[in-house]
Amino acid sequence: MTDTLLVDEDGRFAVGKASTTPQNESVGFLESAEDAAGYWDLTSQEAFEQLSVVLYSGTGMLNTLLSRTGRRVGLIVTRGMEDAILMGRGLQAWTDYSYPDRLHAVTHQAPEPLVPRHRIYGVTERIDQFGNVVAPVYEHEAEKAAEELVAQGVEAICVCCMFSYVDDTHERQITEIVQNVLNKRDVEVPIYRSSSVRPVIREQSRLNSVVIEAYAADVSREQLVGVEEATQSQGFRYGVQTVLSYGGLAGIRYPRLHETMISGPVGGILGAKYVGDIIGSDSVIVSDMGGTSFDISAITRGNIPIENEPTLARFKLNLPTISMESIGAGAGTIIKVDPLTKKVSLGPESAGSTPGPVAFDMGGTEPTVCDCDVIMGRLNPDYFLGGKVKLNVEAAKSVFKEKVADPLGVDVYEAAEGMANMLEMDAKESMRQMISARAVDPADYALMAYGGSGPLHMAEYSRGMGFKNILTFPFAAAFSAFGCTTADYLRRYSRSVQLTLPPNADAEHRNSVAEEINRIWEGLQEAATSEMGDEGHAPADVQLEMFAQMRYTGQLEDVEVPLAMQRITADSDLDLVIKEFDELYAAINGAVAQYREAGHSITELGIVAKVEKIKPKLVRETLQGETPLAEAFKGTRSMYYNREWHEAQLWEMDYLKPGNVVAGPAVVEHPATTLVIPAGDRVWVDEWTIVHYEHAEDSSESE
Amino acid sequence: MASYDKTEIADLIDGSMPWPSTRAIMSAHKDDDRFDKYLSILQERVPWHHPILLPIGEHLYIVQSGENRIVKCDCGHEFGSYQDNWKNQALIRVRGDRESIAEIYPGRYTCDPEWMELREFICPGCVTLLEVEAAPPGFPIVFDFLPDLEGFYEDWLGKSLPQEA
Ligand SMILES: [Zn+2]
Numbered sequence: 001m002t003d004t005l006l007v008d009e010d011g012r013f014a015v016g017k018a019s020t021t022p023q024n025e026s027v028g029f030l031e032s033a034e035d036a037a038g039y040w041d042l043t044s045q046e047a048f049e050q051l052s053v054v055l056y057s058g059t060g061m062l063n064t065l066l067s068r069t070g071r072r073v074g075l076i077v078t079r080g081m082e083d084a085i086l087m088g089r090g091l092q093a094w095t096d097y098s099y100p101d102r103l104h105a106v107t108h109q110a111p112e113p114l115v116p117r118h119r120i121y122g123v124t125e126r127i128d129q130f131g132n133v134v135a136p137v138y139e140h141e142a143e144k145a146a147e148e149l150v151a152q153g154v155e156a157i158c159v160c161c162m163f164s165y166v167d168d169t170h171e172r173q174i175t176e177i178v179q180n181v182l183n184k185r186d187v188e189v190p191i192y193r194s195s196s197v198r199p200v201i202r203e204q205s206r207l208n209s210v211v212i213e214a215y216a217a218d219v220s221r222e223q224l225v226g227v228e229e230a231t232q233s234q235g236f237r238y239g240v241q242t243v244l245s246y247g248g249l250a251g252i253r254y255p256r257l258h259e260t261m262i263s264g265p266v267g268g269i270l271g272a273k274y275v276g277d278i279i280g281s282d283s284v285i286v287s288d289m290g291g292t293s294f295d296i297s298a299i300t301r302g303n304i305p306i307e308n309e310p311t312l313a314r315f316k317l318n319l320p321t322i323s324m325e326s327i328g329a330g331a332g333t334i335i336k337v338d339p340l341t342k343k344v345s346l347g348p349e350s351a352g353s354t355p356g357p358v359a360f361d362m363g364g365t366e367p368t369v370c371d372c373d374v375i376m377g378r379l380n381p382d383y384f385l386g387g388k389v390k391l392n393v394e395a396a397k398s399v400f401k402e403k404v405a406d407p408l409g410v411d412v413y414e415a416a417e418g419m420a421n422m423l424e425m426d427a428k429e430s431m432r433q434m435i436s437a438r439a440v441d442p443a444d445y446a447l448m449a450y451g452g453s454g455p456l457h458m459a460e461y462s463r464g465m466g467f468k469n470i471l472t473f474p475f476a477a478a479f480s481a482f483g484c485t486t487a488d489y490l491r492r493y494s495r496s497v498q499l500t501l502p503p504n505a506d507a508e509h510r511n512s513v514a515e516e517i518n519r520i521w522e523g524l525q526e527a528a529t530s531e532m533g534d535e536g537h538a539p540a541d542v543q544l545e546m547f548a549q550m551r552y553t554g555q556l557e558d559v560e561v562p563l564a565m566q567r568i569t570a571d572s573d574l575d576l577v578i579k580e581f582d583e584l585y586a587a588i589n590g591a592v593a594q595y596r597e598a599g600h601s602i603t604e605l606g607i608v609a610k611v612e613k614i615k616p617k618l619v620r621e622t623l624q625g626e627t628p629l630a631e632a633f634k635g636t637r638s639m640y641y642n643r644e645w646h647e648a649q650l651w652e653m654d655y656l657k658p659g660n661v662v663a664g665p666a667v668v669e670h671p672a673t674t675l676v677i678p679a680g681d682r683v684w685v686d687e688w689t690i691v692h693y694e695h696a697e698d699s700s701e702s703e
Numbered sequence: 704m705a706s707y708d709k710t711e712i713a714d715l716i717d718g719s720m721p722w723p724s725t726r727a728i729m730s731a732h733k734d735d736d737r738f739d740k741y742l743s744i745l746q747e748r749v750p751w752h753h754p755i756l757l758p759i760g761e762h763l764y765i766v767q768s769g770e771n772r773i774v775k776c777d778c779g780h781e782f783g784s785y786q787d788n789w790k791n792q793a794l795i796r797v798r799g800d801r802e803s804i805a806e807i808y809p810g811r812y813t814c815d816p817e818w819m820e821l822r823e824f825i826c827p828g829c830v831t832l833l834e835v836e837a838a839p840p841g842f843p844i845v846f847d848f849l850p851d852l853e854g855f856y857e858d859w860l861g862k863s864l865p866q867e868a
Contacts, residue, residue, distance in 0.1 A: 098730065107729050109722060338732050349730075 004032040005481040006040070006047065011616035014039035015478055015672070025058050025223045026230035033234075049235035052614050055484055056227050056252075057243050057263050061220040065261075065313050068112060070215035071156045074149035075115045076142065076174055078162045079122030081203070085113050085211070089204050092314045098328070098348045111314040114215045119152055121145030123174060129498070131167045142174045146181035150189075156214040160194035160207045165496045168195035190218065197256060198318050200604060201496040205309050205318035209258060212315065217258035224252035239535075241489075243267070245321040246306060248490025249613065251535045258319070262312055263484075265295050265324040271483025272448045273299055275471075278618055279688060281446040285431065285467065287458075288451040288480065291332040291370075292350040294427045296434055297324045298445065301587065306560055308549075320492050325434055329426045331370040331453040332357060335400075335419050337407045344408070346422055359396035360389055367403050369423045371396035372416035373456060376640035378667065378676050380650070386671030413640045424460035431465065438588060442466045449693075450479035455668075455675035463695055470693040474653045477672035488613045491531060493524040494606025500553055501574065502599035513602075514568040520605045521546055521567060528609035537611045549604035550581045552595040558603050559585050577602075618688045623659035626684075631655055639665060641678045660685045705734040712740045738860065751779050754865045757855070759848055762831055763789065767865060772852065780828025788846040793833060794825040799840060816840070 002025070004016040016036025021028035030044060037047035048054075064070045077084065093108040094101065101107045123145060124138040149157055157178055164171045171193045182189055194203075194210040228240040241249040245262040247270050254260075265288065272286040282302040288295040297305060307323035309316055328348025336345050346369070355363035357370040359381075373379045374396045381391035397412060405415035435442055447467040449458035455472045462470050473479055497520060499513050525544060532542050544566060549558035561581045565573055578600050586594055632655035639648040646665035653670035661684045662668060664677035668691075677683055680696030707728065714720035715728070728734075745764065746755050753766035753775065762777045765785040774782040774789040782789035798804045798821040805813045807821065814837075822844070824834040836845050856864045 101726075101730050104729075107726055109726065336732065339735065340732075 002028040002032045003481070004029070004036040005478055005485070006033070006036040007482065007485045007616045009614075009616060010619050011482075013475060013478060013482065013616075020059075022060070022063070024226060025060060026226040029056065029227055030230050030234070045234050047234075048231055049237075051236055053238070053249075053485070054231050054236055054240045055243060055249065055487075056224065056240050057260060057484075058220075058223060058227075060223045061216045061257065061261050062313065064220060065114075065212060065216040068114070070114065071219050072152075072154050073115050073119065073211060073214050074152065074154035074157045075120045075211065076123055076145050076149075076157065076159045076178070077120065077207070078126065078160075079124045079138075079141070081160075081162060082117070082120045082122045084204060084207060085115055085120065086117060088113070089316050092311075092316065095311050095314050114211050115158075119149065119154060121148065125161060125170045125174070127161070127163045127167050127170055129163050129166060131163075133169075137170050137173045137177075139173075139177055142177040143181060146178040147185075149178075150181060150185050150187055154189060156190050156192065156218070158192045158194070158207075158210045158214050160203065160210055162203055164193070164195040165199035165201055165206070168193065168199065171195050190214070192218075197258075198320075199495045200308075200318055202309065202318060205316045208315040209317045209319055212261070212312070212317070213256060213258040217256075217261065221252065221257060224257075228252055243484050243487060244490070245310070245319055246490075246492055247304065247322050247487055248492070248610070249487050250489070250491070253535075255531075258317070262310055262317075262319070262321050265297070265326070265480070266322050266487075267480035267483035268295070268450060269297050269299065269304055269322050269324070269483065270486050271450075271479050273302070273304060274483065274486040274615070275448070275473075275618065275688075275690070276446065277302075279446075279686075279690065281468070283440075283445045285435075285442070285445045285447045287427070287431065287447060287449050287454060287461070289427065289449070289453040289457060289461075290330050290451040291453070292328065292330045292352060293326045294329040294430065295324045295326045295451075296431055297322070298434060298438060298440065300438075300440065303562070303584075308558075320494075325430060327426060327430045329423050329430075330451075331373065331456070332368050333423060334366045334368055335372075335404055336366075337404055339407065342408060344404075344419070344422065346419070346426060357396065358399045359391040359393065361392045361395060365399065367396070367400040369419055370453075371400050372419045373674075375400060375416045376413060376420070377638050377648075378456065378640075379674055380637070380667070380669055383669055383671070414643060417640060417643065420457065421460065424457050427457065427461040428463075428465065431461070443468055446471055448472070448479075450476040452477040452673050455673050455691075457676075458693060459676055459678055459681055459695070462693065470695075472675065472691045472693060474656070474670060474689060474691065475672075476675075477670070482616070486615045489532070489535070489537060489611040491528055491609045492606060493528050493609070494547075494549075494604050495520050495524065496604050497602055499602040500599060501578065501602070502553070503597065505599075507571070510571055510574055514571070514574060517548075517602070517605060518567045521607060524605070524607045525609075528607055532609055532611065541611045543610045543612075545608045545610070547606050547608065548577060548581075548602050549606070550577075550600055550602050552585075553599040553601045555595075555598075555601075559588065562608075620687050621658045621689065623687055624657045625659060626661040628656055628660040628662065632660075634669065637667065639667060639676075641665065641676075646679055656685050656689075656691075658685050658687045658689055705731045706736055707734055707740070709740055709744060712737065713744050716741065716744060749777055749779075751775070756852060756864060757850055759785075759850070760833060762826070762833055765850070765852070776826045776828055776831070776833070778826060778829035778831070780826055785852075786849065788844060790824050790834065790844050790846075792827075794827050794830075796823040796825065797821070798823070 002018050002020045005013055007013045014036045016032040018028050018031035034044040037044050088110050093110045123141045126134040128134050159171050159174050161171045175191050192210050192214045194206045197209045239251045242260040243263040244250055244259045247266050268288045269286050272284045276284045284299045286297050305323040306320050308320055310321040332350040333347040334349045351357050351364050351368050357368040358364045359371050359374040374391050381393050384391050401412050405412045442465050447462050447470045449472045455476050546563045548561050550561050551558050632652050634650035636647045638645050648665040648667050651668045653668050663682040665679045666677045668675040683691050683693050753768050755764045755766050757765045764775055766775045772785050774785050782792045800816050819837055820840050822836050826833055
């Protein structure tokens with residue numbers, strides 16, 4: 001499906017849906033946009049004429065990559081490294097597997113390489129890690145490689161030299177030779193240099209990134225251009241934007257489109273940061289439970305965590321990405337009972353949206369957690385997706401009984417609740433691990449629960465965790481999409497360095513470090529201003545924030561330190577950099593973990609360039625009485641909870657007003673999500689129409 | 704409980720199933736009718752009618768032949784009782800010198816024939832290479848596999864051994 005989320009300046013939104021049209025994505029997009037506009041009695045033309053920003057993210061690139069239908073790429077690497085792409089990284093053979101499959105090596109399988117060995121050529125050259133030329137480029141080898149790649153009819157050529165992140169001279173030299181051959185043979189083939197993807201250490205990830213850009217990303221640009229043309233034909237006045245994996249927006253002509261390929265979880269965390277800033281909560285744990293996974297992350301003191309080497313379709317990339325931890329635990333997670341041991345396992349397989357859970361009646365044959373929710377009366381069989389999908393309670397019950405309850409010898413309802421609890425425990429355990437790994441105090445954090453199934457299971461997965469407060473949203477199902485609309489135009493630029501600041505460094509050494517930092521930052525700043533300029537942003541609007549990846553010398557992991565300075569103007573600025581690192585390190589790992597005696601290392605320098613974008617506002621309303629409006633009440637339904645049947649009150653989410661309180665047992669329904677409140681717990685709606693969940697006073701761990 | 708089509712099991716046997724489906728089967732709980740389907744596919748593929756009790760190699764089966772349980776090749780050649788080592792009835796080619804070993808393992812891969820020889824066991828009926836073993840010269844022929852047929856059928860499959868039809 002193609003979803004369109006239409007947001008107005010007050011944060012109100014409408015969701016439109018249409019079938020995806022893979023041949024020409026713009027067709028499905030326009031249809032779903034028209035559907036969304038219809039909710040506000042607008043034609044699609046009227047909607048597009050008024051819009052300030054259009055964000056689009058499609059799955060075309062990812063599908064190209066997964067189905068291996070990308071370009072015929074040729075690759076030129078440092079001689080001796082020709083097999084790197086075939087060897088890959090060991091973890092690529094199992095990275096998205098379940099724990100049992102990780103243990104059983106027989107299931108491990110390296111992803112099929114994107115470039116076959118016969119289109120990979122080595123060229124003798126070497127620049128070492130300090131930037132010294134150890135061997136010059138053997139030009140005749142580069143020329144021969146180019147000739148043979150042309151003869152093989154390649155559609156793109158990638159060049160990746162080992163230490164090009166230190167000095168890209170050889171990559172440029174090879175590129176020039178290849179270009180000359182192309183000109184001579186009169187063929188037009190784009191060339192991609194690994195150093196222009198992101199000049200940082202670790203060649204496997206850099207290699208994967210540049211190859212994926214050539215293989216799947218750049219080739220999908222046409223679809224984006226098609227979408228832009230379609231919006232403009234409807235009266236939209238600006239360029240279409242896409243979402244980068246680290247949470248910025250970029251125009252569709254952005255040169256490194258593969259950076260838009262991991263944008264799934266980005267929206268939620270941006271939304272959480274945005275809402276957190278409004279309500280004065282700068283530390284937030286976000287939890288997104290959808291159909292297939294449970295994703296969590298933590299914003300600490302306003303800092304969004306960045307992962308520098310994420311995995312995409314089982315390839316490691318050198319692409320800064322908003323870091324989210326994910327477990328295969330969602331409403332569509334399939335429940336299995338081992339016939340021999342009776343051990344129950346959840347997922348990571350999921351029924352997805354097709355065939356979906358058994359209750360969808362669309363061909364699903366395996367019981368899922370969603371089926372349990374249906375069996376227990378927690379989901380309204382006549383109001384799923386606003387009634388668009390009728391849930392078949394009897395089918396869910398009979399399949400669940402046959403495949404789960406009977407083999408376990410347990411009552412159907414008890415078994416169903418047990419499965420839901422297992423999912424909630426898995427979710428809780430993943431949060432607990434994240435919290436303990438980062439040594440954070442949950443009492444400093446707000447928990448935000450969203451995603452279509454977040455509110456359905458949040459009562460239990462947040463119970464007894466000790467968060468400062470627990471929040472969800474009437475638009476929980478669309479929260480990620482909402483979050484994307486709060487993004488700014490933003491780029492990250494960075495470069496690997498090897499700088500050390502020992503505690504006893506002399507003035508000369510410190511001065512050389514300062515000079516090197518300024519030299520790198522200036523270079524990045526130039527690139528930033530020029531690329532932002534290409535997208536039509538005035539230099540005066542571009543805000544720059546510097547950062548450094550730092551560690552105590554000898555450590556293996558970096559901490560990304562945001563810095564307020566724009567350059568090092570005095571020796572004391574270096575002390576300031578160190579102080580910022582020490583404080584951040586202590587906040588993350590605890591003060592006792594500091595090790596200043598070892599001195600400090602800087603491994604990467606970067607800048608974030610930002611231009612602010614118009615954002616939807618959350619509307620603040622005056623609080624009304626605790627009792628919801630009469631029309632919000634929808635009657636009652638039997639709901640199974642804590643091994644008992646309760647008569648739960650049903651409420652319509654969109655009719656709840658600021659100030660209203662709903663006490664359990666209750667279910668608050670919305671076309672796209674369902675909030676379950678067991679007896680003893682309650683929710684109240686604040687002035688921003690954010691729903692606050694409160695557990696019963698004596699609420700203790702149910703384990 | 705997992706169960707697969709006969710065509711899927713046939714693809715598994717032939718190694719022609721796409722990897723994602725193969726892995727899905729590997730990761731799932733074992734389908735409890737796998738052995739029966741597997742056997743029936745093998746039975747359909749051989750030109751003879753002795754019931755297969757257990758496959759013991761790519762071309763070899765333990766079958767019920769009248770009162771006897773014998774080892775039999777696809778081609779129909781019979782190797783005698785399964786309790787005796789079928790290899791003793793096979794044609795044997797020993798690669799015991801550098802030159803013949805190097806035909807298989809050339810250059811630096813060649814083993815020292817003083818320490819190891821390769822023995823190839825070939826069917827007298829169809830000249831198919833049935834098995835290869837590596838052993839020190841003078842080491843007795845290895846008896847790979849003497850299954851406990853009764854135990855397997857009765858305790859694991861929960862049924863008695865099939866008899867000659
Ligand atoms: Zn034979």
